[in-house]
Every structure is written in structure tokens, then in C-alpha cells.
Amino acid sequence: MTTSLVGLQSTYREELRDYRLLCSKAGGLTVIVLVLMGAAMDYVVYPAEQKGFAILRVLTSAAIGLALLSLYTEAGKRHVQVITFSWLLLPQAMISWMIYATQGEQSLFYAGLTLTIFAVGILFASGYWQTLAFGVATVVFYYIACTAHPGGIQDPSKFQFQLILIFFCALASSVYTFFNEKGRFQLFRLKDEVAHKNAQLARSNENLAQIKGQLLQQEKMAAIGTLSAGLLHEVNNPVNFCLMAIEIAMEEPQVKDSPSLQECLTDAKQGMQRIQHIVSDLKTFAYRKPGTTQEDVPFLFEKALDSSIRLDAHELRGVSVTRELPSDTLVQGDEAAIVGVLINLFSNAALAMHKAGTVSPRVHVKAHWQDGRLHVNVRDNGPGIAPENLARVFEPFFTTREVGQGLGLGLSISYAVVEQHGGTLFAESQLGEWTAFNFDLPRAE
Missing domain, CATH: 3.30.565.10 (Histidine kinase-like ATPase, C-terminal domain)
Structure with a gap:
């Protein structure tokens, strides 16, 4: 296994833990609502047991709520799978007790056990071993509820059929979870590859922008160089002639006797010298070609x-x-x-x-x-x-x-x-x- 794959799996596990935490919180609230709403079924099927079942439903919902509160602690976040597995067993235990207290294998509540198994496999980001363990625990709960029923098992074939059916549901849910888990990892891997490609593309675009900018700057330097090369010949000679003429004029007696005229010629001389400096500065860029440097x-x-x-x-x-x-x-x-x-x-x-x-x-x-x-x-x-x-x-x-x-x-x-x-x-x-x-x-x- 390559180092990059190990790192990818480590990142995936961290992201999966956050996702499981979110699923556990959202799923827990949903289960609490469904457990409490189940009182309507108690009223329709077993009205005589409605009061006792209502108390059981409230206690189960409270226990699930406490488990959800623990997920907001640092310890709860680290052990999100264990806590989720624990509170998921609470509705199964509640339903199993209802089966025990009513008709055993004749009770219609066994359907709730199978639905919960499928819901765990489909809605929760559980591992396939965890889903299988949840299914086996449900089979055990159902077996105890039926065998411990005060009237015993009245219809052995029906009991065995429903027991096998619950086990098959657990097995099917585990298989689905296994492939769902692999698909989730492949999707994460694809997202990671896309993110890396986008990052590479962004770096390439940035490098391309820098190259374009450098080429633009070099073109500008080349243009300045071409201009400078022309200025060397076209400007230097007339500027030198002007400076020479100003120097001669400043030696004339009329200039020496006129401060204002001397000041004008001095300003003109400084202006010509400034032109010389500018041309000299532009020489730096002369004869440069795009793409060339003089780094040494x-x-x-x-x-x-x-x-x-x-x-x-x-x-x-x-x-x-x-x-x-x-x-x-x-x-x-x-x-x-x-x-x-x-x-x-x-x-x-x-x-x-x-x-x-x-x-x-x-x-x-x-x-x-x-x-x-x-x-x-x-x-x-x-x-x-x-x-x-x-x-x-x-x-x-x-x-x-x-x-x-x-x-x-x-x-x-x-x-x-x-x-x-x-x-x-x-x-x-x-x-x-x-x-x-x-x-x-x-x-x-």
C-alpha cells in the first residue's frame, strides 16, 4: 500500500467520523420522533397496553436523547460508532419487550425489527461488521422475547420463519452496507483526485499568468530598448551641441553682466543635462531582446x-x-x-x-x-x-x-x-x- 493511499485512507476516516457523527445526531432525533409516534400503533393494535407502552416509549426516547447529548463531548466524538450502536439497540430492545408482553411470535411488532435493520444499513454510515452485529443482536432479542413469552411459543413454524427472516434481513443489510462503504470510499477518492487536479490546474494557470506577465514586461523592455537605441544617436548629438553652445554663451561678457540671463542659461544647461541623464538611464534597456536576461x-x-x-x-x-x-x-x-x-x-x-x-x-x-x-x-x-x-x-x-x-x-x-x-x-x-x-x-x- 503506497504512502499516498495510506494518507488518503486516514483523511477518509476522519471525514467518515464527522459524517457518522452527523448521521447519528440526525438519525437519533428521527428515531425519537418515530418511537413517540408509534403510540398511534399501540392504540390501534393493543389499546389495553397503551399506557404501559407509552411510558416505555418515553423512557426509550429519553435514553436515546442522553446518548445524543454525549456526542457533543470530545469523548463522544471519538467513540461515535460505539455510542450510535448502543442507542440503536434501545428501540430493538423496546420492540422485543412489546413482543414479549403481547403475543410473542404472533405479534405484529416483529415487522418493526426488520424495518429498523434495513434503516440502519441504508441510512447510517455503519461498517458492515457493525450492521451484521446489530442484526444478530436483533435476532437474539427476538428469540428471547418469543421463548420467554408467558404463553410460550404457540406456532413453532411461524416463529422459526420469522426468526430466519430477521436473520436474512440482517445479512442482506450487511451486504448492502459493505458495497455502500466501498462506494463511499471510491466517491471520496474521486473527489480527492478532482481536488488535486483543480489545485494543479490553478497552479498551472498561475504559472501561465506569470509567464504571460513576464513576456509582456520583456516586450515592453524590448520596445524601450529599441527607442533607447534610436535616442542614443538622435538626441545625444543635438544635446551635446546645445550644451557646448550654452557653455560658450555663458562666457560672454553680456551674460556675466546680466544675472537674469545667466540664470536662464544655467536652467537651460541643467535641463540639457537632465536629458542626458534620462538617455543614459534608458541605455540600460537598449539592445535587449525578449526572453533574454543579464543576470551575471x-x-x-x-x-x-x-x-x-x-x-x-x-x-x-x-x-x-x-x-x-x-x-x-x-x-x-x-x-x-x-x-x-x-x-x-x-x-x-x-x-x-x-x-x-x-x-x-x-x-x-x-x-x-x-x-x-x-x-x-x-x-x-x-x-x-x-x-x-x-x-x-x-x-x-x-x-x-x-x-x-x-x-x-x-x-x-x-x-x-x-x-x-x-x-x-x-x-x-x-x-x-x-x-x-x-x-x-x-x-x-
């Missing part, structure tokens, strides 16, 4: 951080970005992908803080070396993430943004990027106070 290239994390802040300047308007970095930030990996991760973290933080109306929004980037890896913490003072959403932020297509403002793939892609670098991206948050994302990168060899 050393780069300065500090430089990647600068690039991401400049490229995300539009989203970070009004947000104070501070840093706390070690003197050495040389790491190894795919610089463009890490820039993409930082841009995504900054954009999410800025959007959340702007949407929540955070006063003095800020993002603080802190890094330190530990065990040969640079551990990075990106923390904002925004509205935080709700606890029920914190565990789901890395799920593909999960987003709290409004429709049309994002696919919910950014963090799942960022998680995959960090994972490709041998690290882990995880989130922390205090609702209403702050959110932090942490990841680590390998030191350059």
Missing part, C-alpha cells in the same frame, strides 16, 4: 536606484525620496530588471499615497549587506495594506486599483525577477501608517 553582470545598485528615481520622476512628483546605503553597492544581476522592480515599487507607493492624500509623502530606501547579499528595504508612509490583501499582493492579476488603472501584474513580475536573482520579495505593512517591500540581491563576484 555586475552593477551598482546605487546607480540603478538613481535611474529608477529619474525615470519615475513623473509619478514621484511631490514625494520625498531618501536613501540610506552602504558605501559599496556592487551587486550582480540584471540591472534593467532591478530598475523595473524599483520603478514598480515607487509607482505603487506614490499612487497609494496620492490617492490617500498622505501629508508629506515620502519613500525611504535602506540597504545593508548580510551573508553576501544586499538586503533592500523600500518603505513609504502611505495608507498601508489591509491584512486580508497583504498575502495576495503578489498574486497575478490581483489589484486594488480601479478598472483600467493596472492589470495587477507588476508585483508578481517583480517577485519573479527577485526570485531569479536568488532572493525573495516580501511585503510588510501597518494599516494606516506604512508599507515596506524587502528584497535581496547577490554581491558581485
Whole structure:
């Protein structure tokens, strides 16, 4: 027997115990009602015994009720089969006493014994040995009731016929229970297989979503790379010419004598230098093809951080970005992908803080070396993430943004990027106070 089958049977037994507990409680209440309603039959068949039988029925119902109450205790839950078997014998004992007190083998109550046997086999999740034992006990009760009857056995053939009939009912009920039990286990096994298949399908869909997201991101990177390659030639030359012209103009006597003109040229120079920085940052993505990575290239994390802040300047308007970095930030990996991760973290933080109306929004980037890896913490003072959403932020297509403002793939892609670098991206948050994302990168060899 394989380990998986043993585990499956163990789980099945636990589920079967819960099912038996439910059946015992529901069946017990039903039996109590039927036992009490049986007083109508006493009135029709044996009106002279009605009062005594009524008392017996009430006592039997009370005993069954006490047994059902015990099922709500821990000990009762553990021994549900024994308790159920015990209270099921109470109606059989009651009916057998009625047979003894009336006509023996001539009593019509023997039919109640056979009906109860079939009801136990069909309605209760009993084992076939338990059902057989219940049937044999019923045969014994009937035998004692008839033989101990004050008038003795008046019709031996009828007594033997009914005794054999009760035994056959017990045997048939046991056979039915045996196949019912096997069918129940097969159904449970099928449900377990379906659950496993659904779980595998869900994981496959999640992996597919991540792959699609990564391909989409790589296509975007390729498009940026193509644009960057063109910008290198089309923008750098005119920017250099402009910078050269500004430098020459700033040396003119008229400029030196005019503070306002000098300020204008200084602003123009800074603007051109900013264009140079942006083009330089975009070089990171140049000449990249979809599906390719540069995971073994050393780069300065500090430089990647600068690039991401400049490229995300539009989203970070009004947000104070501070840093706390070690003197050495040389790491190894795919610089463009890490820039993409930082841009995504900054954009999410800025959007959340702007949407929540955070006063003095800020993002603080802190890094330190530990065990040969640079551990990075990106923390904002925004509205935080709700606890029920914190565990789901890395799920593909999960987003709290409004429709049309994002696919919910950014963090799942960022998680995959960090994972490709041998690290882990995880989130922390205090609702209403702050959110932090942490990841680590390998030191350059």
C-alpha cells in the first residue's frame, strides 16, 4: 500500500467520523420522533397496553436523547460508532419487550425489527461488521422475547420463519452496507483526485499568468530598448551641441553682466543635462531582446536606484525620496530588471499615497549587506495594506486599483525577477501608517 493511499485512507476516516457523527445526531432525533409516534400503533393494535407502552416509549426516547447529548463531548466524538450502536439497540430492545408482553411470535411488532435493520444499513454510515452485529443482536432479542413469552411459543413454524427472516434481513443489510462503504470510499477518492487536479490546474494557470506577465514586461523592455537605441544617436548629438553652445554663451561678457540671463542659461544647461541623464538611464534597456536576461553582470545598485528615481520622476512628483546605503553597492544581476522592480515599487507607493492624500509623502530606501547579499528595504508612509490583501499582493492579476488603472501584474513580475536573482520579495505593512517591500540581491563576484 503506497504512502499516498495510506494518507488518503486516514483523511477518509476522519471525514467518515464527522459524517457518522452527523448521521447519528440526525438519525437519533428521527428515531425519537418515530418511537413517540408509534403510540398511534399501540392504540390501534393493543389499546389495553397503551399506557404501559407509552411510558416505555418515553423512557426509550429519553435514553436515546442522553446518548445524543454525549456526542457533543470530545469523548463522544471519538467513540461515535460505539455510542450510535448502543442507542440503536434501545428501540430493538423496546420492540422485543412489546413482543414479549403481547403475543410473542404472533405479534405484529416483529415487522418493526426488520424495518429498523434495513434503516440502519441504508441510512447510517455503519461498517458492515457493525450492521451484521446489530442484526444478530436483533435476532437474539427476538428469540428471547418469543421463548420467554408467558404463553410460550404457540406456532413453532411461524416463529422459526420469522426468526430466519430477521436473520436474512440482517445479512442482506450487511451486504448492502459493505458495497455502500466501498462506494463511499471510491466517491471520496474521486473527489480527492478532482481536488488535486483543480489545485494543479490553478497552479498551472498561475504559472501561465506569470509567464504571460513576464513576456509582456520583456516586450515592453524590448520596445524601450529599441527607442533607447534610436535616442542614443538622435538626441545625444543635438544635446551635446546645445550644451557646448550654452557653455560658450555663458562666457560672454553680456551674460556675466546680466544675472537674469545667466540664470536662464544655467536652467537651460541643467535641463540639457537632465536629458542626458534620462538617455543614459534608458541605455540600460537598449539592445535587449525578449526572453533574454543579464543576470551575471555586475552593477551598482546605487546607480540603478538613481535611474529608477529619474525615470519615475513623473509619478514621484511631490514625494520625498531618501536613501540610506552602504558605501559599496556592487551587486550582480540584471540591472534593467532591478530598475523595473524599483520603478514598480515607487509607482505603487506614490499612487497609494496620492490617492490617500498622505501629508508629506515620502519613500525611504535602506540597504545593508548580510551573508553576501544586499538586503533592500523600500518603505513609504502611505495608507498601508489591509491584512486580508497583504498575502495576495503578489498574486497575478490581483489589484486594488480601479478598472483600467493596472492589470495587477507588476508585483508578481517583480517577485519573479527577485526570485531569479536568488532572493525573495516580501511585503510588510501597518494599516494606516506604512508599507515596506524587502528584497535581496547577490554581491558581485
